[in-house]
Each structure stands twice: as C-alpha cells, then as structure tokens.
Amino acid sequence: MNTQRNNANHKQEEKELQRDRIIDKEAQRVNLVKSGNRFIIAFMTALSNDQKLSSEEKNNYMQRLLHAIFFLGYINDPSVSPMEFIPSLNNLQELIKTKFPEPCEKYKTHLPRQTPYSILLEYIGRGMFNNNNELMEQLVAFNKSLWQLGDENGETLVANDFAFAAAVIAHSKYDDAKTSIVTYGASMSCKGKDLRKLMIAISTLHVWHKAISYAVCCGNKQVKIKFRDHFYCNAYNFSTKEYAYIPVSPCSLCYCMYENVTFHPEFNSNKYASWAYGNCGETESFSKLLLLLESSRNDPLFTVIDNKGVQLNGTEIENRFNKEYKRSMTDYVNNILKQRNFTFDPKAWQLFSPV
Ligand SMILES: [Zn+2]
Structure with missing residues (x-):
C-alpha cells in the first residue's frame, strides 16, 4: 500500500x-x-x-x-x-x-x-x-x-535577466615604451552553459590565437602561456546593484594560464572559479593582443610551456592543437548544432562575414 x-x-x-x-x-x-x-x-x-x-x-x-x-x-x-x-x-x-x-x-x-x-x-x-x-x-x-x-x-x-550581458570586461596591454598596443575582451556573453561552451569551441577552432586556443583546451593540465615583460591586464566586473564596472582581480584559471602579466587588481587566491576555461574576458583580450602583435613583429613575445616544462614554438602549438583537440572540439560543435537542426558540415566551416 x-x-x-x-x-x-x-x-x-x-x-x-x-x-x-x-x-x-x-x-x-x-x-x-x-x-x-x-x-x-x-x-x-x-x-x-x-x-x-x-x-x-x-x-x-x-x-x-x-x-x-x-x-x-x-x-x-x-x-x-x-x-x-x-x-x-x-x-x-x-x-x-x-x-x-x-x-x-x-x-x-x-x-x-x-x-x-x-x-x-x-x-x-x-x-x-x-x-x-x-x-x-x-x-x-x-x-x-x-x-x-x-x-x-x-x-x-x-x-x-538580460541574456547577452557580459559580466566581465578585460583590458590588456603590451607596452615597452616603443610599442603600445591595447585590446579589449568580453566574457562569454550568452546565457546557458551549452551556448557558452559552443562559443568557446568555435573560438578555439577559428577565432582565437592558437596559443590561447591550445592553453584553453588543455584546461587544468597546467599548460601556460609565459609572456615576456611589459604585459598588463585590468578587468572590470559589472555590478547590477551599483550600475557600474568595478575592478576585479583575475580568476585562478587565468592567473595560472597567463604567466608574467601584471594584473590589476592583483590575483586574490581566495577567488574560486566555477566556470569553463576560456569563459573570461581576459582570454578574448589576450588573443586579440597576440594576433595584433604577431602581425606587427617577427619575434613572438610569449612562449607556451607544457606540463612537462617543454617550450613550444608556433608550429608545435598548432600541431599539438590539431592532434589533441581539433577533432574533439569539432565533434562538440557538431553535436550541439545537430541537436538544434543547424545545417553544419564539419569539413566546410562557414563563419559569418558580411560582404
Ligand atoms: Zn579568468
């Protein structure tokens, strides 16, 4: 009964x-x-x-x-x-x-x-x-x-309730007295875990600098980008109570992934990061900064160091990304888009560029 x-x-x-x-x-x-x-x-x-x-x-x-x-x-x-x-x-x-x-x-x-x-x-x-x-x-x-x-x-x-708000805006800078380049980045601004992960996957495959894409995909495997001197990053969190952007220190994921950067405010170890690698505004702003620097100088101003301490050059980063993550990231995008009836051919990516 x-x-x-x-x-x-x-x-x-x-x-x-x-x-x-x-x-x-x-x-x-x-x-x-x-x-x-x-x-x-x-x-x-x-x-x-x-x-x-x-x-x-x-x-x-x-x-x-x-x-x-x-x-x-x-x-x-x-x-x-x-x-x-x-x-x-x-x-x-x-x-x-x-x-x-x-x-x-x-x-x-x-x-x-x-x-x-x-x-x-x-x-x-x-x-x-x-x-x-x-x-x-x-x-x-x-x-x-x-x-x-x-x-x-x-x-x-x-x-x-606003679905497209970016919580964090990051401002990255390279400034060595001769060259000064500034970029901005927003945290992934779409509501829903699947959508944010989808935008991260698309970015790693087709938008971000490959060093950033590789470090993001490696996640907690302790692969990091070690910058040369003169890199700076300020981040701001939008407070919906105060209607203002408040300076915010980097999360533990960004702090470990991006080495030798002067962050403002400084890293605060008490901050727990519950979000995915690549979600932060720092990622977009550093990616834009590296792409701009790459187009204007011959010497790379960073090196990627894997979890065994091996330093990787540009080609090695690209090869490792293709070998270790290209397939899984593409599959992720394909699976999500298939569920949503989106016409997607993983062999012929189509990204929107207005003519
Ligand atoms: Zn972060």
Whole structure:
C-alpha cells in the first residue's frame, strides 16, 4: 500500500518537475526575445547617432550583431525566429529584411565569430586605447539604455535577466615604451552553459590565437602561456546593484594560464572559479593582443610551456592543437548544432562575414 502511494507521489513529483522545467524554458525564451529586441534597438540607435563611422562600417557592425543574435535565437531550445526579435512597429521588420538580407538568411547556415556583447565592445572600444574610464562610462550608458528601454508593451527588463550581458570586461596591454598596443575582451556573453561552451569551441577552432586556443583546451593540465615583460591586464566586473564596472582581480584559471602579466587588481587566491576555461574576458583580450602583435613583429613575445616544462614554438602549438583537440572540439560543435537542426558540415566551416 505504502509502496503504491510512494510510487504515485514520485510520479506526481516528476510531473511537477517536468512542468517547472517547461516553465523555466519558456521564461528563459521570453527573456531571450526581450534581450535581443532591446539590444538590436539600442545598437541601431547608437549607430545612427554616430557621426564618425562610415555607413559601410555601420552596416558591417549591424549585420554582425543581427546575425549573432539570430543565430543564438535559432539554436536556443525552444527556438526563436529572427523576426521575433524585431518589433513589428513602423515597418521595422520589412526594413531589416530589405536592408540586411544576409543575416536574415545565414543565421542557420553560418556561425558567428563573436557574441553580441563582444561586437558591442569592439564598436565602443575602437580608438579608445588608454581611456578605460570613458569606455566604462559608455558601456554603462549603453547597459542602462538596454534595461530601461521598454518593449512594445512598455515592459522593462531586470538587469540580471538580460541574456547577452557580459559580466566581465578585460583590458590588456603590451607596452615597452616603443610599442603600445591595447585590446579589449568580453566574457562569454550568452546565457546557458551549452551556448557558452559552443562559443568557446568555435573560438578555439577559428577565432582565437592558437596559443590561447591550445592553453584553453588543455584546461587544468597546467599548460601556460609565459609572456615576456611589459604585459598588463585590468578587468572590470559589472555590478547590477551599483550600475557600474568595478575592478576585479583575475580568476585562478587565468592567473595560472597567463604567466608574467601584471594584473590589476592583483590575483586574490581566495577567488574560486566555477566556470569553463576560456569563459573570461581576459582570454578574448589576450588573443586579440597576440594576433595584433604577431602581425606587427617577427619575434613572438610569449612562449607556451607544457606540463612537462617543454617550450613550444608556433608550429608545435598548432600541431599539438590539431592532434589533441581539433577533432574533439569539432565533434562538440557538431553535436550541439545537430541537436538544434543547424545545417553544419564539419569539413566546410562557414563563419559569418558580411560582404
Ligand atoms: Zn579568468
């Protein structure tokens, strides 16, 4: 009798859990639609108010942003179609379809290179080489406009629910008195563990500098990038309570992976990292920095050291990455995309670049 009752209770609990999961998914989908909708409107407004950028550049940013949001919507479970992100007011949907046909088509065949917030950061950070305060002020103003912007029904969005927010912005610099190069990076700004891991996998295969990709893939195997002197990194965490970027020390993963960097604030060993390797803003900013340095100088300003203390040069890093991780990372991307009905051929990668 008791067993029967227990079974019935168990089934009832299972049903309730399932119902909660469906409600959670639906609530997450609603947030995603609202977040994309606001991001697109706020970004369009910022671009149209920009007096300095050429119309080609504006077009390029807008296409990349639309594509990244449409892609993340499409592979979300449950899926969101592109036009759900566009308000039906003022013929905006028709305008987007006519003016930006590429992202409206390629969101289900081509992959984005960056998350939406990383595209925003690239846009706001261009030309702002040493003025972190101004950058942070502009980002805060943009963030506020996202959360205060009501949808068609006038509903605003709580900052924590915003699906594309990057928690951390990192600012990396190489400065040896002769050369000074600055880059910015955002932490992986898409909600959902699978999506963040997917963007990390795509980045390791096709976006990041191979030294960064290899160190990220090695994870806790204690492979590190040892920089030469003059590398600096400042990071800022967005506080949704204070509506401000607060300086933040590197996590233990970044601190171990990136050696001989002057971090500000300094490393604080009490900080526990519960996220995946590659998730942090430091990774994107260091990758951009290494790619820029590589294109402007012949001598590499870093070396990768494996867990046996062996120093690897550029070709060795590339070979090791291809041998040890290319396949597993590609399989990961393939599996996730297959589940989401995305047309993907692992032998012919298609990444979105506006023409
Ligand atoms: Zn980190």
